[in-house]
Amino acid sequence: MIRLDTRDSDFEARFAALVDDRRDSDADVSRDVAAILARVRAEGDAAVTDLTARFDGHDLEATGWQVDLGECQAALKALDPELRGALELAADRITAYHKAQRPADSETTDAVGVRMGARWSAVDAAGLYVPGGRAAYPSSVLMNAIPAKVAGVGRLVMMTPTPGGEINPLVLAAAALAGVDEVWRIGGAQAVAALAYGTDRIAPVDAIVGPGNAWVAEAKRQLYGRVGIDMVAGPSEILVVADSENDPDWIAADLLSQAEHDPTSQSILMTDDANFADRVIEAVERLLPTLATEKVARASWETYGAVVLVADLGDTVGLIDRLAPEHLELAVNEPEILFARVRHAGSVFLGRHTPEAIGDYLGGPNHVLPTGRRARFASGLSVLDFMKRTSFLQCDAAAIAHLGPAAIALAGAEGLPAHAASVRARLS
Amino acid sequence: MIRLDTRDSDFEARFAALVDDRRDSDADVSRDVAAILARVRAEGDAAVTDLTARFDGHDLEATGWQVDLGECQAALKALDPELRGALELAADRITAYHKAQRPADSETTDAVGVRMGARWSAVDAAGLYVPGGRAAYPSSVLMNAIPAKVAGVGRLVMMTPTPGGEINPLVLAAAALAGVDEVWRIGGAQAVAALAYGTDRIAPVDAIVGPGNAWVAEAKRQLYGRVGIDMVAGPSEILVVADSENDPDWIAADLLSQAEHDPTSQSILMTDDANFADRVIEAVERLLPTLATEKVARASWETYGAVVLVADLGDTVGLIDRLAPEHLELAVNEPEILFARVRHAGSVFLGRHTPEAIGDYLGGPNHVLPTGRRARFASGLSVLDFMKRTSFLQCDAAAIAHLGPAAIALAGAEGLPAHAASVRARLS
Incomplete structure (x- = not known):
């Protein structure tokens, strides 16, 4: 487990290393x-x-x-x-x-009379x-x-x-x-x-x-x-943003609920209170020996766990977006304020009473989520992963009369005469 | 160019070969x-x-x-x-x-008080x-x-x-x-x-x-x-379904508008009239020498072009779905009847006055479309390719009290005690 503080002179280098650490196995299969x-x-x-x-x-x-x-x-x-x-x-x-x-x-x-749209199947x-x-x-x-x-x-x-x-x-x-x-x-x-x-x-x-x-x-x-x-998936991760009003035992359990999945899982705590950070770390150590999954959870926490101290919880937003975490827990008052500013996260758990585990099982949203910073460009599993869209277009004689000359001009510029011919034939 | 007839005894074997022909270059780069x-x-x-x-x-x-x-x-x-x-x-x-x-x-x-949803960015x-x-x-x-x-x-x-x-x-x-x-x-x-x-x-x-x-x-x-x-793209293709009421010159231009893109492009005509098929093939031969793109278009048409004769235009539906064409032109009366039955196509051009070239340039729908039968599972380029969805979940104390026991039971069954602990801690 590493501890970072945004006010340390080496913070940027160490945080950048955390962002770049892909935790993938080296095996090239x-x-x-x-x-x-x-x-x-x-x-x-x-x-x-x-x-x-x-x-x-x-x-x-x-x-x-x-x-x-x-x-x-x-x-x-x-x-x-x-x-x-x-x-x-x-x-x-x-x-x-x-x-x-x-x-x-x-x-x-x-307005030109062109009918168009899309149909999902x-x-x-x-x-x-x-x-x-x-x-x-x-x-x-x-x-x-x-x-x-x-x-x-x-x-x-x-x-x-x-x-x-x-x-x-x-x-x-x-x-x-x-x-x-x-x-x-x-x-x-x-x-x-x-x-x-x-x-x-x-x-x-x-x-x-x-x-x-x-x-x-x-x-x-x-x-x-x-x-x-669905997606190329890597090791799973959680980022918990918590203020000092939280019960350290709750937050420790949240961090370990990710860690117990796999030794390559990652759990990160961001908080604005060094004393609270200490108490969470102590709670993690208390909870670990009680878990049947202790070995896996400890390996994950000790190797990949991180605690990041920030001057102000608002400072977490930029850090969250750089990590683009699979799971983001906002255990703060008025979590909407932070959530509104975050751009990159797979799934967000708002407030003190929403542990990730609820979402893992039965909140409703999917638990298959983009890992390894892929929330920058990817989404959780959804019905769209099992569907595709067919677009369609329909012109009548008046519509193609309106659009045809422009299409012919573009086909000419691109050096595609059969494109132009297929349009020109229909201009009466 | 090959000619197939659904009533020929070797039709299934030859059509299956058409479906399986991937037209990809052999070069392994x-x-x-x-x-x-x-x-x-x-x-x-x-x-x-x-x-x-x-x-x-x-x-x-x-x-x-x-x-x-x-x-x-x-x-x-x-x-x-x-x-x-x-x-x-x-x-x-x-x-x-x-x-x-x-x-x-x-x-x-x-009804339980769980707030959830999704946000796009x-x-x-x-x-x-x-x-x-x-x-x-x-x-x-x-x-x-x-x-x-x-x-x-x-x-x-x-x-x-x-x-x-x-x-x-x-x-x-x-x-x-x-x-x-x-x-x-x-x-x-x-x-x-x-x-x-x-x-x-x-x-x-x-x-x-x-x-x-x-x-x-x-x-x-x-x-x-x-x-x-966006997608793994291969050679491009068009499938034109046309009845005998079409002008063969129009349909020939449509087929060649695809063929002129690349020697590996594919143009397929399906029709229920053998005489009309002959007239389109003749029109293709008339049009080819007039094109500056003749060499490419001829290579494509002669190598990969296909004319499929069907007993009834309704028979095209199953064949279309097997080919899952990038572009599908339905140059028939009441194209909606066929369109309603087709499941797999990238983009559909309805009626006699909608050549693919209009869609290539300025119909509105995207011209970046799934090729090589990928319309079975993939869609054309859209704003969704540049966006991602963040799901969210929020429980209050009452909501987690309602859902918590089931989550704990599932975590127990999956052997994940920290998951259970993170929920149990919040049940007061």
């Missing part, structure tokens, strides 16, 4: 991933079978390629009622938020990657699957590794609740390749979303353009 | 591009200087790195009045269409690549720059190669009209690298758009995730 993609493209199911046996240690022919949807429904029915209620509340709230995101078609006819099929192991979160299934279904995607295909054939029943329950249409026991770059290229067994999809390890992320990056993808 | 990106990242301006001397044959120190904005204004003033009027009409119409695209912020407070800076040579189109400058300015981008940076120091005055005039803020005499992968990483002279941008050759496209693809990009 691009060649290995390219080889897997090429193999799945060429050999299809045989390659998937072989790679699954090698990486996940199970035989797809023996365990079955797909998880039956009935098994997903059974997992949902078998849930503890409190947990099922929580999942259903989350699904309902996420659905409501994303329904409000659905874009409206547009159409207008201008869903992709035919989407793929959803769900990691195994530490990051096998049912909340992630809901957050990725529900926007697809709200967008109107007809076929939603889940891929998840099942090392040794084992699968997380919570993930299956969430898949049932979200209306996933197919569940395959396949993981890694080979799962992403199968989704993009299709195989004899697996029909291809048009868009692929969902979190994954470095191999999955690189596979999505390489296939971007052949299919749509 | 990914390693060369990666090397250029790495060099510009490490060496900055020195690498840009060297690569520009090598590839574009001019010395940036001698010609000047930037084109003065005064020079752009002078190019605009020097335009032939008819051409200037055409460019201004185009700019006005494109601006009006894209203003209507600006997304609305949203905010709601639900523009990226700080965007880069616009403008090719030199054959594809140096002023219309392309307008189509890429205007959405950025309408989105509210503060700094719009144009990069264009100036082989031998020469620059197209029409491109400069369009830059002036569109409000471009900086114009650099740099092209190729090195220009894209300089935009993404920044150099001592060139401040980095957040999003990069604009057409380019294979090197530029690959550079954008490799930098996707570090910056936003």
Whole structure:
């Protein structure tokens, strides 16, 4: 954990280093991933079978390629009622938020008589990657699957590794609740390749979303353009802006809720009170040993944690925009004042009673958000990631008579005579 | 040019081959591009200087790195009045269409008292690549720059190669009209690298758009995730659906207006009348020798052109969706009937009086569109490519009391105790 103070002479250099630190793993998996993609493209199911046996240690022919949807429904029915209620509340709230995101078609006819507009439609099929192991979160299934279904995607295909054939029943329950249409026991770059290229067994999809390890992320990056993808995701982060009126224990828990995700997660506190900063740091140390996730959370906090002292909370705005954090918590009075000035953040949690964890599960907005300063240009997952816009234009004879001469002039200037001819022919 | 008939026994195989034909160049430039990106990242301006001397044959120190904005204004003033009027009409119409695209912020407070919504904002800076040579189109400058300015981008940076120091005055005039803020005499992968990483002279941008050759496209693809990009673009295409009531000369001009762009462009006619198909093919042959672009247009038409005969125009719908064409012209009576059934197309031109060329220049909708079947999942360029959405959430004590227990249950199920602690602390 590092401590910075905007009034220190080396602040700019140290803050710049914090901004530039990408926390990405050094492993360059691009060649290995390219080889897997090429193999799945060429050999299809045989390659998937072989790679699954090698990486996940199970035989797809023996365990079955797909998880039956009935098994997903059974997992949902078998849930503890409190947990099922929580999942259903989350699904309902996420659905409501994303329904409000659905874009409206547009159409207008201008003064010249040109009719034009745009029409939105869903992709035919989407793929959803769900990691195994530490990051096998049912909340992630809901957050990725529900926007697809709200967008109107007809076929939603889940891929998840099942090392040794084992699968997380919570993930299956969430898949049932979200209306996933197919569940395959396949993981890694080979799962992403199968989704993009299709195989004899697996029909291809048009868009692929969902979190994954470095191999999955690189596979999505390489296939971007052949299919749509949600975003290149890196390690996750939270930036908490807190004044001294906060309970240090609350803020410590917020910082560690990010840190416990992964050793490469980052938690940053900005405050205008050095004494409060000390008390939060003490609270973090008190809370850490109580967590079953202590090892991960401590590694993250000690390696990437940061506490930034500012003279005035208003000074945080410029720093926030430089970091463009995935999650921004504004635990201050009148958080709207700061929020109105911030330009770059993935999702903002306003006030003292809105811990990020509420948004992770069931606030409503999506928890799939741009990481690693990508909030400068990218947005959280939404129904738009599963839709596309078709623009349209319609001229009648009078409209083209009005616009035609200008189009002909421009075509001439660009040296495109057939463009000009196609317009000129219609001028009677 | 190939001719297909849906009633032929080999139709499905031949149509599938048409769908799968990606028409991409075989050249794999990914390693060369990666090397250029790495060099510009490490060496900055020195690498840009060297690569520009090598590839574009001019010395940036001698010609000047930037084109003065005064020079752009002078190019605009020097335009032939008819051409200037055409460019201004185009700019006005494109601006009006894209203003209507600006997304609305949203905010709601639900029954539980949770306040949530989303706020849109523009990226700080965007880069616009403008090719030199054959594809140096002023219309392309307008189509890429205007959405950025309408989105509210503060700094719009144009990069264009100036082989031998020469620059197209029409491109400069369009830059002036569109409000471009900086114009650099740099092209190729090195220009894209300089935009993404920044150099001592060139401040980095957040999003990069604009057409380019294979090197530029690959550079954008490799930098996707570090910056936003518009889309991976491939060769361009048009699909014209026409009944026998059309003038064959009109339809031939439409087909060739696509073909004349590039030898890898594709023009496809679908019709229900074999005799009409013959007459269009004859008209193409009549028109070709009259074009200054004959060589390119003929290469495209002979290599990639296709005429598909269908029994009924309604049969085109499934074929259109499989091709997901960049441009779709519906030159039929009541084009709305077909349009309502089509799911995948970049931009649609309705009726007999709407040649694609009108949309290329000044209909209003953007002419930067998804190619190579990407209309299955991607949209044309819009203000959204220069904006991002920040979601927000606000609970008060009562709201978190309502939602907290479910969040705690889910955090427990996911094995994330600090998530649970951050919520539990706020339940009084």
